[in-house]
Amino acid sequence: MAQIIKTILFSVLTLCIAISLVKFPDQSLEASIRGLNIWWEVVFPSLLPFFITAELLISFGVVRFIGVLFEPIMRPLFNVPGVGSFGMFMGMASGYPTGAKIATRLREEKQLTRVEAERLVSFTNASSPLFIFAAISVGFFHDNKLGALLAVCHYVGNLFVGLCMRFYRRSEYEWKIEKKKKTPSKTSLRRAFYAMHRARISDERPLGEILGDAVIHSVKTLVMVGGFIVLFSVLTKLMFLIGFTSVIAELVEQLLLVFSISTEFGLPIISGLFEITIGVQSISGVNDTLLVQAILVSFILGFNGFSVQAQVASIISKTDIRFAPYFFARILHGFFASTLTIFLYKPLYLDRQAFDMYDVPVVHTTSENIWMDILTTIASIGPFITIICIITSFVLLYRRFIK
Structure with a gap:
């Protein structure tokens, strides 16, 4: 019976979307072009280098090297192997859904158990510094100093999520198994190098095939x-x-009235829960105190939005990694980030603003615009990079097909 209801529900929803597309063709085309521009101007060229690099580092065994070095840190803190540090650092540097991509590859390589992969996915899908500093801070709020507050709250909140998720499915049986594991108390470069070497020689693909697979998969x-x-x-x-x-x-x-927050934020919050960029841009346009805007933006960044969550769900669907822990972690991240924004607003924004106003020269403000310069550069050359890489991947696939 439940499956029948689910079939009817999915059919009705799809039919409603089809009818809406027919009824609003112009608006749908405009929204589609907007999403496409975001992807091929910024998302593709900014994420592609990280994706390809991640594939190569896994294939060459460098991730195993990093894993041995960071095992004494990652296991006690987050209850994941040391290789999880690679996903955490890459996820914070490049933004979502890099963390899910790396966790999936590590799970496919059998370097993570199912539960460890679910823990890793929960706290490695963060927003990129480029988006926080350039798009949000400078682009939407026109305030360079706001980026530091949002970034600290976002990344520290993400680490808090990792600390909480270390207890996820920590059964008594698992605890006994982990007690038997001899986690090294100190790092060993020699052991890390041998682990990297064994991982590299176990991959029997030639260099050209490894490079081609990295490009195609990315x-x-x-x-x-x-x-x-x-x-x-x-x-x-x-x-x-x-x-x-x-x-x-x-x-x-x-619900906003209960917290004495302006009801004008209602529509922007709903938009942000579905798509981050639209929601944050709408919040920046509401005439209210910056603290309230920062709190709501932090929550939306932590929640990721259903658009990013759907991307993560699609990436991890190739493995046995479950989506529910990731979704719970997103709610947790939203609350952590918004709470940190309340406590850190004065020391990281108000006090810094007063300090810059009296003691710091104007050149300091100019240096912070480097993120906006990077975003502008990517947007200008991004379409060419996207087209060249897509053509390259098609050529590689065609050559393998004719062989």
């Missing part, structure tokens, strides 16, 4: 990410046009 993943960005850009627009977003926003507004 491009495939990013094409899928682009599809989700376009899809949710259109869905968000359609829900607004048919009035569905407004109905949910009214319910959120009642």
Whole structure:
């Protein structure tokens, strides 16, 4: 019976989307083009180097090297092997969904158990510094100093999530197994090197095939990410046009009244829960105190938005990694980040603003615009990088097909 209800529900939802696309073709096309521009100008060229590098580092055994070195840190803190440090650092540097991509590869390589992979996915999908400092701080709020507050709250909150998720499915049986494991009390470069060497020689593919696989797998993943960005850009627009977003926003507004927050944030919050960029941009346009805006933005960044969550769900679906722990961690991250924003707003923003106003020269402000310069550069050359890489991947696939 449950399966029948699910079939009817999915069919009705898909039919409603199809009818909405027919009813609002112009608006749907506009939203689709907007999502496509974001993907091929910024997302693809900024994430592709990280994806390819991650594939190569795993293939050459460097991740095993890092894993041995960081095992004494990652196991006690987050209850994951040392290789999880690679996913954590890469996820923070490049943004979502890099953490899910790396966790999936490590699970496929049998370097993580199912539960360890679920723990790792829960705290390695963070927003990139480029998005926080350039797009949000400078682009939406026109305030360089806000980026430091949002970044600290976002990344520290993410680490808190990792500390909490270390207890996820920590059964008595698992505890006995882990007590038997001899986790090294100190790092060993020699042991790390031998682990890297064994991992490299175990991969019998020639160098050319390794490079080709890295490009193909990365491009495939990013094409899928682009599809989700376009899809949710259109869905968000359609829900607004048919009035569905407004109905949910009214319910959120009642909740905002309890916390004495302006009801004008209702619609932007709903938009942000589906798509981060639209939601944050809408929040920046509401005439209210910056503290309230920063708290809401921190929550949305931690929650990731359903668009990013769908990307993560699609990436981990190739393995036995479950989505539920990741979704729970996103709610946890949102609350941690927003709470930290309340406590750190004065020391990281107000006090710093007063200090810069009286003691720091104007050159300091200019140096912080480097993130905006990077974003502008990527957006200008991004389409060319995207086209060249997609053509390259097609050529590699064609050559393998004819062989």
